[in-house]
Every structure is written in structure tokens, then in C-alpha cells.
Amino acid sequence: MRETLFLKNTEAFAESMIRCGVRCHFAYPITPASDVMKYSSARLPQCGGRMVQMESELAVANALAGYACTGKLGATSTSGPGMSLMQETISFMAAGELPCIMLDAMRVGPGDGDIVGAQSNYHQATRGGGHGDYRVIVLAPSSGQEIADLMPHSVRLAYTYRTPVMFVVDGVTCQMTESTTFAEPHDYSADFDTAGWRFTGTKEHPKRFLLTGSYTHQQGYEMNERLRAKYAAIKENEQKWEEALVDDATVVVVGFGIHGRMCKDLVASFREKGKKVGYIRPITLWPFPDKAFAKLPPSVKSILVVEMNHGQMIDDVRLAVNGKAPVHFLGKTGGDIPMCTLADMSGMVGKLLDGE
Amino acid sequence: MQTLADYYGKTLKFDKLFSYCPGCGHGIVTRLVAEAIEGLGIREKTVSVVGIGCGGFSHHYMDIDAIEAMHGRSPAVAVGYKLGMPDNIVYTYQGDGDMSAIGLAELLHAANRGMPITCIMVNNSLFGMTGGQMSPTSLAGQVTATTGKGRDVHLHGFPLLVPELMRAMNGVAYLARETVVTPKTITKAAKSIRNAFACQIDKLGFSYVEVIVPCPTGLKKKVEDAYAWSANEALDYFKPQVFINKLEQSNEA
Numbered sequence: 001m002r003e004t005l006f007l008k009n010t011e012a013f014a015e016s017m018i019r020c021g022v023r024c025h026f027a028y029p030i031t032p033a034s035d036v037m038k039y040s041s042a043r044l045p046q047c048g049g050r051m052v053q054m055e056s057e058l059a060v061a062n063a064l065a066g067y068a069c070t071g072k073l074g075a076t077s078t079s080g081p082g083m084s085l086m087q088e089t090i091s092f093m094a095a096g097e098l099p100c101i102m103l104d105a106m107r108v109g110p111g112d113g114d115i116v117g118a119q120s121n122y123h124q125a126t127r128g129g130g131h132g133d134y135r136v137i138v139l140a141p142s143s144g145q146e147i148a149d150l151m152p153h154s155v156r157l158a159y160t161y162r163t164p165v166m167f168v169v170d171g172v173t174c175q176m177t178e179s180t181t182f183a184e185p186h187d188y189s190a191d192f193d194t195a196g197w198r199f200t201g202t203k204e205h206p207k208r209f210l211l212t213g214s215y216t217h218q219q220g221y222e223m224n225e226r227l228r229a230k231y232a233a234i235k236e237n238e239q240k241w242e243e244a245l246v247d248d249a250t251v252v253v254v255g256f257g258i259h260g261r262m263c264k265d266l267v268a269s270f271r272e273k274g275k276k277v278g279y280i281r282p283i284t285l286w287p288f289p290d291k292a293f294a295k296l297p298p299s300v301k302s303i304l305v306v307e308m309n310h311g312q313m314i315d316d317v318r319l320a321v322n323g324k325a326p327v328h329f330l331g332k333t334g335g336d337i338p339m340c341t342l343a344d345m346s347g348m349v350g351k352l353l354d355g356e
Numbered sequence: 357m358q359t360l361a362d363y364y365g366k367t368l369k370f371d372k373l374f375s376y377c378p379g380c381g382h383g384i385v386t387r388l389v390a391e392a393i394e395g396l397g398i399r400e401k402t403v404s405v406v407g408i409g410c411g412g413f414s415h416h417y418m419d420i421d422a423i424e425a426m427h428g429r430s431p432a433v434a435v436g437y438k439l440g441m442p443d444n445i446v447y448t449y450q451g452d453g454d455m456s457a458i459g460l461a462e463l464l465h466a467a468n469r470g471m472p473i474t475c476i477m478v479n480n481s482l483f484g485m486t487g488g489q490m491s492p493t494s495l496a497g498q499v500t501a502t503t504g505k506g507r508d509v510h511l512h513g514f515p516l517l518v519p520e521l522m523r524a525m526n527g528v529a530y531l532a533r534e535t536v537v538t539p540k541t542i543t544k545a546a547k548s549i550r551n552a553f554a555c556q557i558d559k560l561g562f563s564y565v566e567v568i569v570p571c572p573t574g575l576k577k578k579v580e581d582a583y584a585w586s587a588n589e590a591l592d593y594f595k596p597q598v599f600i601n602k603l604e605q606s607n608e609a
Contacts, residue, residue, distance in 0.1 A: 024439055052439065054432065055465040062429040062462070066405070066436025069423055074436070092426050199421045199437075201444055203400035209415060209422040 004181040009173055010035040010077070012144035012180045013103050014043060016151040017075050021187030022101060023049030024067050024074040026060045028082060031115040032171045033105040036077035057082040061089030068098035069210065071198030073158060073189040077103040079171070080121055081112055084129060090164055091130025095212035095223065097197070099158035101151075102166045105174040106308075108334045116338040117171025119257055122312035125168050126286040133224060135231045137165045137238065138285040142173060142261035144180035150283075152188050159192035161234055168285065170257045170308055172339060234287055241289035242281040245271065248299055249278030251352045252325075254317050255306040256282045258339060263306075266345050275353055285313070293320035300325050302352040307331045308339045328352065365394035369417050376410060379579030381569020381586075384536040385478050385545070386414045389449065392550040393420065396557065402445040403437060405430040407454035409485045411478055414449045428459015431466035434473040445556055447474035452493040453483040456518050460492075463518070467564060470527020472556040474563045476549065477518060480571035481590055488574035492516040495593055500574075515593055519566055523599045529561030531600040535568035537587040541596065551603050560602045568594050 007015060014036045017025070025044060027037040041051035054060045060076050067074040078086065083104045093100060104125060108118035125138045137157050141147045147167065154165045199208055214220030242260070245267055246252055253263050260281030270277040276299070280292050303325050305314040311329045318327050330348045332340045360370050368390040376382045393399050403421040406412045407430050415422035425433040430448035437446045448455075455463055455477045463475060482500050483489040489502040493515050497506040507515075519531050530552045534545035545567055552563035568590050570582035577585060 024436075026436070050439075052435075054435075055461060058429065059432040059435075059462050059465065062425065062432035063436030063439070065425075066423070066433035066438075067440045069403075069433070069437055070440030072440045074440075088426055089429070199403055199423060200441060201401040201403060201421055202419060207419050207421060209424065211424055212426075213424070 002181060002184055004179055006177065006179050007144060008035055008175060008177045009144040009147060009169065010105060010175070011039040012147050013077065013167065014039040016148040016182060017101055018043055018047055018049070019182050019185040020151045020155050021189045022073055022075045023047065024072065025049070025051045026054055026064045026067070026074060026076045027051060028054055028057050028060050028078065030079045030082045032107060032117070032174050033077045033079040033082070033103065036103060057085035058089070061086035064100050065089055065093050065096070065098055068093065068100050069199045071194030071200065073099055073101065073155060075101040077105065079105045080107050083121060083124065087129035090136060091128065091132050091134055092212055093164050094134035094136060095132065095227070096210050097162040098164070099162050100164045101154055101158060102164060104166060104168045105171055106168055107171045108338060114334060115171070116334060117173070117175065117308065118333045118338055119170045119308040119312070120333060121168060122285060122307070122309060125166055126288070126316070134227060135234070135286055137161070137163060137234060139165065139167050140256040140260070140283060140285050141167065141169060142257050142281065144176070144178050148180050148182050152183070152186070155188040157238065159189060161230055162197070163230070168257070173258045238284060239287050239289040239291050240283040241292045242283060243279065243292055245278035246280060247278070247297055248276055249297070250276040250299060251302045251304060251349055252296070252300050253277065253279045253304045253306060253345070253349060254282070254313070255279070256285060256313060257308070259306040259308065262342055262345065266342060266349065269346065270349065277349055277353070282313070288316040288320060290320040293317070296321070296324060303327045304348055304352060305329050306340055306345055309333050364391070366419050367394040367399045369419055372416060374417060375413055377573045379570065379572040379582060380410070381480060381536050381567070381571070382410055382414065382478055384542060385476070385567050385569060386417055388542070388546045388549050389414070389476060390418050391546065392553050393418070395550060396553055398445045398553065398557065401443065402447070405434045405437065405446060405448045407448065407450035407459065409451040409454050409483070411449050411451045411454065428454045428457065429462050430454070430459065431462040431473070431475055435466055435469065435471055438471055438473050445553065447476060447553070449476050450478070451484065452477060452479040452481065453491045456492045456516050464521060467522045467562045468525045468527050470561045472529070472559045472561055474552045474556050476552070477564070477566045478569055479566050479594065480569050480574060482571060482574045484571045484574045488576070495589055517594070519564060519599055522564060527562050528564065528600050529602040530555040530563035532564070532598040533566045533568065533594060533596050535586065535591060535596050537568070537570065537583050537591070544596070548598065551601065555603055558603070558606060560606055568596070
């Protein structure tokens, strides 16, 4: 049954993963992600599942990996410092080609940082905070509705490519409460046959073993080449973004998450005044939507990247733009208002329109 | 003609020679684990989660599914696995470095959780694969690659008594320390390993067996001297015993 609920977006994450068939949620408390586990601990038992509170994020990630070895899809939710602790195992799961769904409710700063929202984990999420040449599919929804809409897609990605899929949602968006309409419950993971790879005992198949290292240099080379081909296929096929009014734009604003969401109003207000401003909102941060920038029209004179950090996605924008137009940055993070306001963004766009 | 496979069954594989060093206790413990699995008839539904280090090779000699976990995290992987496949049998096979140093938190919380999984710690009192460094279970005064003048307990802490840490945990159904330094103790170790798996089959709770073994290479001793050292020095501190056996209580009931 479709249902519209008024929830915090952390709760929307929990509700949508449960509706998509996730029956095991491993987690450890951390602000601002803790509401996910509070919600799922009450909701999952109603559906025959459970929230498993582990002793640390190290244990969370490894239990998630063990669960994935049975061919089932588990989930976890955490925030910056917790995600740092999970990195070893995310590298392990990427190498072992184990699927899972993760949420990073991004908060500010290195170290323990602060609990206010931010987009500080862009590099960690998209570059791989763990060791080795690996990638994780990173989705950056900008509302509770988009979290719910992307969840079935994330399950498809996790199983199709047998890889961890990470939602990165800034702490501001995570803490917002808004109406979200959830689709009919459906176990999307059941649509995928895992019999070819799961580790369920030799009754079902000849001996299998999960090796993420290598016993020979040739084995290691083959594993890495297999991963390289997989990541190339993801990069080609799975770029996702939203854009508006780019075709004739003089200035294009680029933002993800909360700032991406603000672009819609920002651009509308400039268009009302006859100013040619458009926007691109990356939805997949990895693979980065290079294709959106490959077709930028010659009318674009400036690009403005707005982030809730000191400038991280701007690296990817610059690579994608490849010198076709100057790329500027506006960013704020931390403090009582941990983000650029619409006025901050308008002021900067105004200057760029004036050719400053 | 009767073959080894006829005698041992399918669990232990004979198409590959052990890669363990000559005299290493892992060879015996690996065989005992394989025999327990074969004897209990659980081969087809058993998965081994092995650690980093020499113990990581143990599954190569068995015809069972296996997962090689990172850095001592095997018990957490086993907990996750058990949640996904509650009717399968999952055990971890780890050395003392992997389990009692980097993985101690995961082990103790898995034990306290009481979920029916089995953990085997093969304790040779040093880090074997990385070159014989001090482990949490190195003895006082023991010379290792990183304690050239012997382990000084005031600098390095005391040898860690792992099962003793778990004996007060209600979730633990079987808890034992054994050794394989003599034929008689091998028989006892075989029984404990079998009991640990039996506890899991009966879903009585967490089960753990520590096995004291010699590492001639890491100890830099001849095989017979390494066995003598374990039988005397190591067992003087790490006393073999069965701490908890809920299997007996269960049978009595």
C-alpha cells in the first residue's frame, strides 16, 4: 500500500529500506544518524526483521559483511566519525563484491567534529576512505522523498554490481521533517538470484571461499582488473543528475543535497528577472555525472559550485568541465547556520552575472 | 585399498600439503576441527571465518565454505553470518595475535552476546606470520622479535588470559583451554572442539576453545624443544581446563 508519512528524513531512510526488503539493520549510535536505528528497532520486528546494535562501527561493518555473505542485503547508518571506523570493511566488501546499503548522515569537521550538518565527507565517500583501488556507488538525495524514490534503485545497484551503495545526506536534510510518499512494499533483493556467489555451505555448491587478498600476484592482478572493469561499467551506465535551464544559461550553479535542492528556487528567482541561470544537481556523486558537463552549451560563462564544506565536489566539477568555463566556489560549514543561505548564493551568482 | 579419505571422510582434504611450518601446532588443530565437523555430520552447512595470519590458511585443507575476514573481526563477521543463516554452523579460526590483540573487542562482545557461534583461538604466544613479534599472550620474560630482552610485564603488560575474561559471561555455553603438546592432550582438545560445535548445533550459546600450541619457527627452537617449551613454560601459565560446559547441564536436564 502506498503511504504518505510525516517523518524525519532519517526515519524516511529507515522506512524506505524496510519497504524495499531490508530485514537486518546493523548500527551503533551516533548523532545525527541515531534516529534511523531508533526507528528501525521498533519497525523491523513488525516485519520479521531486526535492528542489531553492535559494540562499535568496526563490528557493525563486519557483521554487515558477514550477513552479505549469505546473499542477503543488510543496511547500516552512521555519521562521519562512524563512517571513518567502517572504512576498513568497506574496502573489504568492495573487494569481496558484497552488497549492502549504507547511510552517512554527514556532519561537520575532521576528528570528532561537531554534530551540525555538513557535506564534509564527499572525498571520503567518493574516493574510498579505505585502502586500495576501489569505488563505492554514492547517492546524494536532497529530500525524504528522494531517499524513498532512490531506495529501490539502490538495491538494484547493490545487487547488479555486487557492491556497497552509500547514501550521503547532509545532517541538515537528515534532520528535516517532511511528508514522504512511500511506494508499495516490495522485496527488491528477492528479484536477484544470489545462488551463484553466496557462501551457504557445500550442500548447495562446491567449496567457495571469499578471498580479498591474493595468494599469487596473478590472482591479485585478476581481482583488481575485474573490479576495474566493473567500475568502468558503473561509470558509463549509472550517472544520475537533475538539471534545469542549462541550455541557454550564462551561469550554471552546481550543488548536491540541500544546496542542490535550493538551486531550484535560486534559478527560478533569477529567471523571473530575465537572468539566464541554470543548475545541475548531481544525484550520483560516484560515478560523478560527467555527462551533464560534457554537453554544456557555449553560452555558459561561469560555473558556481556551492557546498557545505571547504570545496570537495569542486574537484570533480573542474575535471568534468575540463577548462571549458571558469569554476568558482561558495562554501560554508559549521556554526549555528552550517550552510550557505539563499541570499549568499544569490549574491555570488549576481556577481558572476555581472562578470566580476 | 582403504584411503585416508575413507578414514577421515570428506571434510579434510588430502590433495594439498599443509603450508604450515614443520612442527607447527596449526596442523593438529586444523585436523581436529575437520574431524569434529566430519564426526558431527555438519560439513555441508558449515562455514569457516578465518583470521589474518597463519590460521587464515586452515580452510584450504577442508572442503567447506570459508570467509577470510580482516584484522581480528572474524567474530563480528560470524555474528552477521549467523543472522543471515541461523541454521548453518559458523566458526572462527584465529591465532592469538588476530583474536586477542586487534580482535579482542569483537571476540568479547560476540561471547557476551551469546549467539551460537564457535570461536577457536590457536595460541602460540606470538605473532607467527609477521615474524615472531610479542602478542598479548607472550609469556613474561619471553624473547620475541619485539621483546629482545624478554617481555617485561611492567612495560608490556601481562600475558592475557582470554577464556578467564569470558567465564562470567552468561552468553557463553562452552569455554575451554586445551593444548596439543602430547597425544593425551590432543584427545582432550578433540573432545572440547567437538563439544564447542555441539553447543552451537544445540543452540545453547557462544562456544570457545583456546588451544595452546608451539610455533617452532617463531620461537626459534627445534620442534621438540618448542613442544617442550609449550608443555612446560606455556602450560604453567595457561592452565588447560573446561571452564563452562552447558552441554553437560543440558544433557543432565
